[in-house]
Amino acid sequence: MALSAPAAAQTLNIYNWADYLDDAVIREFEREYGIRVIYNVYSNNEELHARLRGGASGYDVIFPSDYMAEVLIAEGLLQPIPREAVPNLAYIDERFLDLPFDPGNQYTVPYLWGSTGIGVNTRYVKEPVDSWDILWDPKYRGRIAMLNDPREVFGVALKRLGYSANTRDLEALEKAKELLVEQKPLVLTYDSDNTEILLVSEEVWLAHGYSGDVLRAMEDNPDITYVVPKEGGLLWMDVMAIPKTARNVDGALKFINFILRPDIHARLAEANQYPTPNRAAWEYHDEEFRQNPAIYVPDDVMERMEWIEDLGDMATVVDRLWTEVKAD
């Protein structure tokens, strides 16, 4: 009793996406370290950004996505994470370290990641699907959904043309725009929030979407599969970081290291149905989870996948080209 009294007084404020951190894992951390966790949620990166930029303090661990981490770092809103405080970082596969948004992982530690690909309803799309080309096939006019996100959609067109999804070359971007204008009559809807409904209701047969959303559709409709095209696609990652205004930095570091423990990281991946970047955690998965292409991208395709980078000044150009696609 005497020992637990000072520890119980310590609290850790986590600011995260809703349903993104298994309750059982939080309880286990509380028991093991005697730190009480308070879990606050945000619904998108922009909300997190606005809160931190507005001077909100007291959040000890946050979970921004890759591009937002880059913004937060540039604005000086994060504090460096000392390597020696997070020894479990050694378990993270090197493909997920030292990424463009945080070279050398000075400020961020990988949490979970995922891919963008195509959800295919094999009842209607009988031919094998292995390329983005299928989204330009007039046979499927009105049965195609695309994400409503300029970087994701331009990423598809650029990859199909053989360019990097992060290219800043105006000519390449113009060509991608032409391709998207050409595709538009075939597209039923541009929607980032309803991929699952569109697929399950069979409103569309081909949906450009996030792996997690397609996976949920697969659970409801056995005809649906997920394909990451051979040209490669885009990857996203959510990371853990500590804001400059954190009050319990010590607790935050303990928590981050705890999440990176292979058994914990594996459990979190399975609870969220997203892959973990933790190499040692992969051994905890069963074969079905490990081999599921909707979760872990096959190794040969993985080489052609790209992380979304912030385009800086070119972002305005992409936005304009996107408006041109949409305005016609």
Place this chain on the structure above:
Amino acid sequence: MATSQTLARQGALNVSDVQRPRSVGAHLLLLPAYLWLGIFFLLPLVIIVYYSLTVRTPLGGSEAVFTLEHYARLWDPLYARIFWRSLWLAVATTVITILMAYPFAYALARTPQRWKNLLLLLSVIPFWTNFLVRTYAWMVILRSNGLVNTALMSLGLIEQPLPLLFTPGSVLLGLVYGFLPFMILPIYAAIDRLEPSLLEAAADLGARPWQTFWRVTLPLTAPGIAAGVLLVFVPALGMFIIPDLMGGAKVTLIGNLIQNQFLSARNWQFGSAASVVLMALVVLGLRLYKRFFRLEGVF
């Protein structure tokens, strides 16, 4: 006509009564209202104008350097086209809601009291459900294997599902549906207040029913229509949920353009400039509208 002018003059008298110079005490009483307007209306407006005049940093921050580039960027046929389309759609929504709401409100006002309350309740009931949920309900009704298509196909009227959803037509339908109650209520209130003796007087003086309507009823209920137009046109102009969900985000309206700047493009500066221009156009439009329809004193 004379009667309506007298009524209008009475209204004007009432207005000028309130506009006597206010005492210190009156200002004190208004302090909460001043504070409210200052903090929640004026301040955000100032911030938006400020953002629209500053430079965007590569990562989307704001640098306190004066620039007009965001306004210059709006001076582009691409964006003019978006403004024009939004304007057109908002006008269409407003006209259609007037045409639908006026007969309904008229019938409602002439219904016996006990049915009146029920009908009024029915037209307000949709408000009890979140707008987003109601929009999703429309999507379920209109989609290719939705209510309408399934019914038509089982009746053998069509072979293939009709493309009802994700079209410009479904956007207009969504807008009209969403804003119709805002047009019905003020028109109903105006018709309900209409003095029946005025109509009797018109009839006594030999006016035919349509003359009575055209020269008595309509002018006297015009303020109701004017209020409805305000409640429908202005929000319809900035709407972005309907074109995104029911239009499949294939049609960009000003609302979408602005929302996009604040979220995915992280260009608050350009988004603010577009907002300022939109506000200016609305104010200008309302002034012209007021002058054209001689609605001084209505708003």
